[in-house]
Amino acid sequence: MGINEHETFTAEGSSKQYRLHTISLHGSEPDDEAVISCILAANLIPLLPDPLPCPTKKYEHPAVRVLQTEHKGAGLFALQDIPAGQVLLVEYPALILPAGKFSREVYDELGARLPEKRREELMSMANARSKEECPSYVEGIVRTNALQLELDPKGRLPEEEKEFYGGVYPYINRANHSCGPNAMVKWDPARFVTTFYSIRDISAGEEIVKTYVNPALPRQTRLDILEKNYRFTCDCPWCNVGHSTPQELAQIAASDRDRALLGTWIFTHPGYKKWCRDLARADDVVISSYLEALSLSEKEGMHGLQNLFVEEIAMCYSALGDLDAFQKWAKKTIQLTKVEDPVRAARFEEWLVDPPKKMKQWGWRKTQRELSEKRSKKGVSEIIVVDLSDMLGFPE
Numbered sequence: 399m400g401i402n403e404h405e406t407f408t409a410e411g412s413s414k415q416y417r418l419h420t421i422s423l424h425g426s427e428p429d430d431e432a433v434i435s436c437i438l439a440a441n442l443i444p445l446l447p448d449p450l451p452c453p454t455k456k457y458e459h460p461a462v463r464v465l466q467t468e469h470k471g472a473g474l475f476a477l478q479d480i481p482a483g484q485v486l487l488v489e490y491p492a493l494i495l496p497a498g499k500f501s502r503e504v505y506d507e508l509g510a511r512l513p514e515k516r517r518e519e520l521m522s523m524a525n526a527r528s529k530e531e532c533p534s535y536v537e538g539i540v541r542t543n544a545l546q547l548e549l550d551p552k553g554r555l556p557e558e559e560k561e562f563y564g565g566v567y568p569y570i571n572r573a574n575h576s577c578g579p580n581a582m583v584k585w586d587p588a589r590f591v592t593t594f595y596s597i598r599d600i601s602a603g604e605e606i607v608k609t610y611v612n613p614a615l616p617r618q619t620r621l622d623i624l625e626k627n628y629r630f631t632c633d634c635p636w637c638n639v640g641h642s643t644p645q646e647l648a649q650i651a652a653s654d655r656d657r658a659l660l661g662t663w664i665f666t667h668p669g670y671k672k673w674c675r676d677l678a679r680a681d682d683v684v685i686s687s688y689l690e691a692l693s694l695s696e697k698e699g700m701h702g703l704q705n706l707f708v709e710e711i712a713m714c715y716s717a718l719g720d721l722d723a724f725q726k727w728a729k730k731t732i733q734l735t736k737v738e739d740p741v742r743a744a745r746f747e748e749w750l751v752d753p754p755k756k757m758k759q760w761g762w763r764k765t766q767r768e769l770s771e772k773r774s775k776k777g778v779s780e781i782i783v784v785d786l787s788d789m790l791g792f793p794e
């Protein structure tokens with residue numbers, strides 16, 4: 399017997415009230431329709447966008463295919479070379495639900511509410527959990543596949559009522575894991591879709607992989623999380639290494655250290671904004687630091703951070719007034735941010751038209767240096783305090 403939309407229920411160990419809810423996005427054409435079966439906290443339902451967005455066309459890159467692998471079940475593969483910054487798939491979740499544990503009936507009903515074809519797609523997905531752990535097969539699929547998403551992007555729920563939600567995607571979820579991924583996902587709460595996109599160049603025949611864990615965590619922690627949540631031993635080049643000789647252990651320690659460093663680089667190393675204000679620092683200090691970050695991220699396969707690093711470098715060259723170098727790094731920034739942050743990418747596009755004219759900070763450091771040299775030749779010593787708040791490209 400089904401549970402109806404008006405019935406409320408709770409998760410194990412909680413008194414919070416939830417409801418089943420079906421989101422139907424209707425477009426003008428018959429196949430412009432998306433049905434998402436959800437478990438939502440009762441107080442979240444009134445916060446959903448009203449009216450709901452029109453469905454975005456699903457997108458599948460012509461060179462992306464689901465193929466069977468030897469040991470990992472199905473996976474996604476590139477049939478042709480795909481450059482960094484390309485949209486690979488755009489997809490609605492079939493299911494949206496919170497992380498808590500519900501009864502078998504709730505999960506079964508959640509799956510049963512999908513249109514038949516969508517339900518078939520869902521039931522063919524990987525389930526790494528045993529029947530004892532997850533009596534409902536739908537729950538097993540959820541725990542093997544769900545990707546985190548934000549349903550309250552404007553933060554309208556009080557802090558104590560916030561919770562994590564996940565979405566299950568019959569196509570995007572075919573992507574297997576690597577600690578050096580070549581693709582990432584981005585959830586768009588306004589359109590209810592997730593975009594899967596390349597973060598580095600992918601070669602024809604290569605598997606398209608995302609990361610299921612924070613890649614900045616140490617190797618053993620990553621292995622433990624993957625084993626506990628997804629029931630496999632990661633065999634990526636950073637995990638599948640010998641770990642008995644002192645040399646091998648030193649190599650693992652170095653990789654752990656570099657990954658942790660990369661994960662906090664932008665918070666622990668001086669960036670463009672501070673450097674720009676401080677003429678006492680060498681002109682190349684931030685550029686060298688971020689070139690090092692780029693090279694480490696290449697070594698560790700942490701390409702997902704490179705958009706931040708290339709942007710810092712581009713901005714430094716703008717303050718130095720180096721046109722060729724700025725153009726080179728601004729183009730890289732656009733390529734690596736256009737899916738993740740289109741507004742930022744558009745800003746660089748605009749600057750690129752004529753950087754010296756379009757950028758307030760263009761050549762600022764060069765000009766200030768020349769000025770201070772002139773002043774010191776004249777024997778004038780003064781502290782230059784300049785308000786750069788309006789010139790730094792991006793708001794704080």
Ligand SMILES: C[S@@+](CC[C@H](N)C(=O)[O-])C[C@H]1O[C@@H](n2cnc3c(N)ncnc32)[C@H](O)[C@@H]1O
Nearest residue numbers: 470471472524526543571572573574575628630
């Ligand atoms: C989200 S699914 C990925 C798609 C799945 N391979 C399929 O056939 O639908 C997660 C499951 O895929 C498998 N998997 C993912 N990445 C793997 C990897 N690097 N090595 C081995 N198995 C992996 C594990 O069984 C895991 O529980």
